[in-house]
Amino acid sequence: MDEFGFIAKYLSALAGPEGLELKDDVAVWKAPKGFDTVMSMDTLVEGVHFPDGKFDAQTAEKLIRVNISDLIAKGADPAGYFLSLTLSEKIDEAALNDFCRGLAQAQSRYGIKLWGGDTTRAKDRNVLTVTLIGTVPVGKTVLRSGAQVGDLVCVTGCIGDSYLGLKTVLNQMDGVDSQSVYWENIYHLPQPPFNLRHAIRKYASAALDISDGLLADAAHITDVSGVGMDIYLTTIPLSTVSTKWVLGEPNHQKARLELATGGDDYQVLMSVPERKISALKKRATKVGIALTVIGKITDGLGVLCQDSQGKEIIVDKSGYTHF
């Protein structure tokens, strides 16, 4: 099967009208009146962002979800995407079929279609890139730069499960049991808070998705907003199984810090004016997404991580650097 055969057999079924049935070199699109176009691009590399050999429906879903996560944190509605598949020689048609099944599932979940892209071959490893396009009412994109002194800092979902999932995948965790399966699933299939995106747009003063580690990403907000942030380590929300893991570790604080710096959470960290917090919480409850206040914006500099007594915790490495 050559490139055109692959497109015709698998990708055409995923295409939206903007993609001209994937029979041209471009997509043509017009943002609805009154809307900005918001775009992000993320790449997953085999052996770095997903395990060697795992070219399947879950990895396709993850590829879409890590991009969806970027747009959600900006309060945007996703519309379509471009896909670059650089595939190793090992990929066979069964794997392509499964991968495209994952794309179709993700498209249906997030209401997006394929608009175009490129397929190429490499000898060694799969490299997968998505450019995701979405819309936000003009001027309403939630940036990293809007945090104001006095705002509360909130996070969606639970933090650290994906980190423990990666450790499980890398065989760095003792034993394999139901917890490991839970963590692994979160690592392979991040759960960005899609249904909260409009509330984020309405209530957050600044926001981003957590990919590098909560504390590292928090520092991106303080850097760009020119503010400080206090974060209370023990208030960072953990799943039941991750709490159990923390309590089983010799040093609880060190274990919590590991989770707060592990990355790959794809939850949203945001600053919210205090007067808006109850409305946001109500909305989060309604759509079934956990929302936890974990700190506040200060007139200081950078991120100050504190223990439950308000004592500063020294952080050696606040997150993962991809490069």
Next chain:
Amino acid sequence: MDEFGFIAKYLSALAGPEGLELKDDVAVWKAPKGFDTVMSMDTLVEGVHFPDGKFDAQTAEKLIRVNISDLIAKGADPAGYFLSLTLSEKIDEAALNDFCRGLAQAQSRYGIKLWGGDTTRAKDRNVLTVTLIGTVPVGKTVLRSGAQVGDLVCVTGCIGDSYLGLKTVLNQMDGVDSQSVYWENIYHLPQPPFNLRHAIRKYASAALDISDGLLADAAHITDVSGVGMDIYLTTIPLSTVSTKWVLGEPNHQKARLELATGGDDYQVLMSVPERKISALKKRATKVGIALTVIGKITDGLGVLCQDSQGKEIIVDKSGYTHF
């Protein structure tokens, strides 16, 4: 240097305002009123689309130019781009510096800015992806599907130089002399007919850029337009050095066919209503771009390649398939 250091040191200087100084996860953009957004995505893989180890200013330029080529053929004006760099462990700072110099040159030539992207590491080889965004007045994108029976078929520039350049790079040509350098340069630095883009929009009924090989790409037009195309092999424009190469080959027709199916030309193939051809030619002359009529659109099926006596030439392989 980590990812953030690289962005701060090299990429920030390339960013446009839409890219929010590369300090956020997204770009925010509003197409001007009355314009569609046109987007393309192309990937270059080391060892496939550019030589092993050639991560330099020329490859950066090529990466931009192959995407520019897509937009030009659609009559679009490029505006900005996303860049995904998946870099091997071999890349050092001097190479990054040179690569970014190439990006800056291409940006300046085509009036575009960097809007965002992703940088990741792979062990083995560099994989480079660009998503290019541009504009066309609403509904005026030149598609592959508009060719009409009776239209003339034209091509810009010269065909086959890049193919002979690739053969030179792969040491499949005898000797190295000034011709080889000429061909190699075209292969490394394609010359898409940027200054003809508005005329293409105004006069062409269908168009695409030639990347897979002239005859293969011609078939993309006939397939989607539901027409036939006669192409006269001896009228396909060749550079002086490539003409010399043809005349030095034992079988001239076979040599011409090789050039017409070699690919990587990044020239534009288009169908043009006969009454518009002189206006288009005048415009091409004005901007210094060669334009040659090489055939016509018929009520047949597919591409019919003919010799100078009008006899059909059987084509075994009409172009390169990337996959």
